[in-house]
Every structure is written in C-alpha cells, then in structure tokens.
Amino acid sequence: MDRVAASTPGRAAAGAIGVLGATGFTGRRVVEALERLAQPYVVIGRRPDALARVAGEHCVDQRIADVGDPSRLVAAFAGLGALVNTVGPFALHGEAVVRAAVEAGVHMTDVSAELAWLAEVGALGKAAELAGVCVLPGNGCDFGFAHLAASLADDAVQGAEAIHVHQWMVDFVPTGGTLDSILRQGRHRPLHLADGQVRRRRGLGIHRKLMQDLDGYGVPWTGAEPVTLSWDLPHVREVTCDLVLSLPEALGFAVGTRLLARAPQRVLDLAGRLASRAPEPAEDVRRRSRFIAVVEAVNGEQIARVRVEAPDIYGITGDLAAVTAVLLSRGEARVAGVHTVGAALDPLAVLRPLASRGVELQLPPEPLRRSA
Numbered sequence: 001m002d003r004v005a006a007s008t009p010g011r012a013a014a015g016a017i018g019v020l021g022a023t024g025f026t027g028r029r030v031v032e033a034l035e036r037l038a039q040p041y042v043v044i045g046r047r048p049d050a051l052a053r054v055a056g057e058h059c060v061d062q063r064i065a066d067v068g069d070p071s072r073l074v075a076a077f078a079g080l081g082a083l084v085n086t087v088g089p090f091a092l093h094g095e096a097v098v099r100a101a102v103e104a105g106v107h108m109t110d111v112s113a114e115l116a117w118l119a120e121v122g123a124l125g126k127a128a129e130l131a132g133v134c135v136l137p138g139n140g141c142d143f144g145f146a147h148l149a150a151s152l153a154d155d156a157v158q159g160a161e162a163i164h165v166h167q168w169m170v171d172f173v174p175t176g177g178t179l180d181s182i183l184r185q186g187r188h189r190p191l192h193l194a195d196g197q198v199r200r201r202r203g204l205g206i207h208r209k210l211m212q213d214l215d216g217y218g219v220p221w222t223g224a225e226p227v228t229l230s231w232d233l234p235h236v237r238e239v240t241c242d243l244v245l246s247l248p249e250a251l252g253f254a255v256g257t258r259l260l261a262r263a264p265q266r267v268l269d270l271a272g273r274l275a276s277r278a279p280e281p282a283e284d285v286r287r288r289s290r291f292i293a294v295v296e297a298v299n300g301e302q303i304a305r306v307r308v309e310a311p312d313i314y315g316i317t318g319d320l321a322a323v324t325a326v327l328l329s330r331g332e333a334r335v336a337g338v339h340t341v342g343a344a345l346d347p348l349a350v351l352r353p354l355a356s357r358g359v360e361l362q363l364p365p366e367p368l369r370r371s372a
C-alpha cells in the first residue's frame with residue numbers, strides 16, 4: 001500500500017495536532033499526552049476561556065469552533081498535521097467533524113466507543129479516500145486496542161477466518177460524557193459477523209470464559225469490531241465481541257441492556273443529557289481502572305491470542321489518540337479512507353511508545369493448535 005501524503009500545512013500552527021473538545025475530560029487527557037510527547041498542538045472548542053485554561057506549554061494556537069457550524073470547523077482544522085476528536089456522542093456529532101476534516105484535508109482519529117456511530121462512519125470512506133485523508137474512528141481504549149490486537153493476531157495466523165474479541169474493564173467509573181454516549185445508543189443490540197454478514201446476536205449469550213489467568217463470564221457486548229474489522233480484513237467471516245464480567249454482573253448487564261433496548265429513544269436522550277452532568281471521576285479512582293483486551297484469531301487448526309493490558313482507561317485513551325495523531329501527522333498512514341488503526345498504521349509503531357505509559361502487549365510466540 002502507498003503511504004498517504006500528509007495534508008498541506010497552513011502558515012499558523014502548521015503540522016500541529018488539533019484537539020477538538022480539549023476542554024472535556026478525555027480532551028484534557030489528550031492534551032496531557034501531547035505535552036508529555038513535547039508535540040505542538042492546537043486546542044479547539046467552543047469556549048475561549050476554558051480553552052485558555054487547558055492550553056499548556058506546547059500549545060501553539062487556540063481556535064473556536066462548535067461542531068454545529070461546519071464552516072467554522074473546516075477553518076479551525078486548516079493546516080493541522082492531524083486531528084483528535086473527543087466530542088461525543090459521536091452518533092450525534094461525529095459526521096460533521098469527519099466531513100470537515102476531509103474538506104480541510106486533515107487526517108484524523110476519534111475516541112468513540114459507539115457501535116451506532118461506527119456502523120455509519122464507513123459510508124464516509126469514499127470521500128475520505130478521494131481527498132487522500134485517513135480517518136481512524138473508534139480509537140479509544142475500548143475498540144482501539146482491540147483493533148491493534150486483531151491486526152497482529154490476524155498476521156500471526158496469516159489471515160484469520162474468525163476473530164473473537166474479549167474485553168475486561170476493571171474498576172471502571174464512566175464520566176458524564178461516556179454515560180451520555182452509552183445511554184443514547186441504548187437501543188442498539190450487540191452484533192456479530194457470521195458467514196461474512198453483520199447480524200444481531202440473539203439470546204442472553206452468557207458463557208464461561210477461562211483464558212490464561214483470566215476467569216469470568218462472557219456476555220455479548222455492543223463492540224464495533226463485527227463492523228469495523230470488515231473494513232480492513234475482508235477475509236474474516238466471523239467476528240464476536242464479548243465483555244467479560246463476574247456471573248452476577250454478567251446477568252445484570254444482559255438483563256439491563258435488554259430493558260434499555262426497549263426504552264423509547266426520547267427517554268434515552270433525556271437520560272443521556274441528565275447523566276452528562278455526573279461529576280468527573282476523581283484522579284485516584286480514574287488511575288485505578290484497568291482495561292484488558294484479548295483477541296483470538298483462528299485459521300483452520302491454528303489459533304493466535306494477542307493480549308493488551310492498560311492502566312487508567314481515560315488516561316491511556318488520551319495517550320493512544322495522541323500517539324496515533326502524531327504518526328498520522330508524520331505521513332505514516334498506509335491508506336486513505338475510513339479504517340481501523342491496526343490496518344492504517346503499523347500496530348507496533350502505535351503500541352511501542354505506549355509501553356512507557358504502562359501498556360503491556362503479549363504476542364503469541366507462534367500460533368497454537370486450536371485444542372491447546
């Protein structure tokens with residue numbers, strides 16, 4: 001694949017990383033990560049005073065834009081090396097930002113964890129491809145690490161026929177922004193890829209999961225991988241995504257999400273708006289959280305497992321988005337269009353710099369026989 005040319009820089013802040021939603025909980029984590037990387041960045045948002053408060057030493061510009069104003073967005077993205085979008089819910093706001101980035105000719109990533117958004121964004125792939133812009137949605141802790149691990153596991157078995165994603169979230173306390181995004185897409189049911197077709201998963205689907213040192217109960221999760229992995233790994237015919245919990249949690253989750261799916265959309269929107277006012281998790285609470293993704297790729301009798309474990313779910317999301325944007329700004333994208341991070345960039349080039357932030361990667365020494 002040819003490398004995509006980096007976007008043409010403008011005069012001010014040429015080549016810097018834009019952080020849209022820099023004043024938010026996750027946006028501030030992206031800013032902290034860019035400060036640690038000593039990377040020039042531009043804070044973008046709708047409140048000048050709040051932007052000034054989050055701008056640190058390496059901030060080279062502040063730009064005002066509301067996601068409801070497309071022409072201001074395009075102007076705010078002019079000349080950036082790459083963009084990180086942290087403004088959710090992405091099913092509401094994501095499309096305007098992708099369209100503006102494509103118009104401005106700026107590569108971008110976002111931290112979305114919404115199946116509702118990721119099921120739609122692929123339709124913008126052609127426009128991004130024609131503009132030579134690389135768009136990497138779903139690149140937070142949730143989905144981003146699975147996309148990277150899936151790419152590595154697929155390579156290990158030289159082309160998987162099935163990929164199974166398992167996620168553990170330990171001591172996770174969501175922010176108001178996350179609760180808003182989750183609740184508003186509450187009517188979406190978990191999907192799977194079966195015989196190359198995206199289908200709804202049926203039944204409670206709770207099953208015991210024993211994997212290395214990990215023990216729990218898998219429950220179907222609204223992971224986006226059944227949709228997103230098809231963008232880049234068309235040979236994969238089967239994809240599942242499970243959250244792994246204790247048995248009472250798994251039962252509560254399965255029943256709770258089914259009740260949510262029956263609620264009218266206006267009730268979910270209202271619940272989301274109210275939940276968005278939840279207090280931010282305290283720093284020590286946030287830092288205790290942990291995320292684990294184990295991705296299995298299967299090809300015939302061969303099976304390869306790749307595990308990524310990360311501390312501080314929100315902090316590491318900021319690091320992952322920042323490192324991805326830096327690689328995009330350096331012209332490292334292998335493809336234009338809408339893709340997963342694992343396919344558009346070298347997965348190890350993304351994961352290696354995150355080791356110093358506590359991310360542990362376990363690669364299979366070689367694929368196992370399926371019965372092992």
Ligand SMILES: NC(=O)c1ccc[n+]([C@@H]2O[C@H](COP(=O)([O-])OP(=O)(O)OC[C@H]3O[C@@H](n4cnc5c(N)ncnc54)[C@H](OP(=O)(O)O)[C@@H]3O)[C@@H](O)[C@H]2O)c1
Binds near residue numbers: 024067139178181
């Ligand atoms: N994938 C993952 O693992 C992961 C991890 C972390 C977060 N997330 C997702 O990231 C999203 C943000 O979460 P959060 O906790 O950071 O939320 P947050 O603290 O509420 O921040 C939201 C940001 O969006 C900005 N914003 C809202 N409406 C806007 C508009 N119309 N125009 C411009 N900016 C606007 C806000 O600006 P103001 O300050 O002006 O209000 C704020 O900067 C959620 O969807 C969450 O689920 C995903």
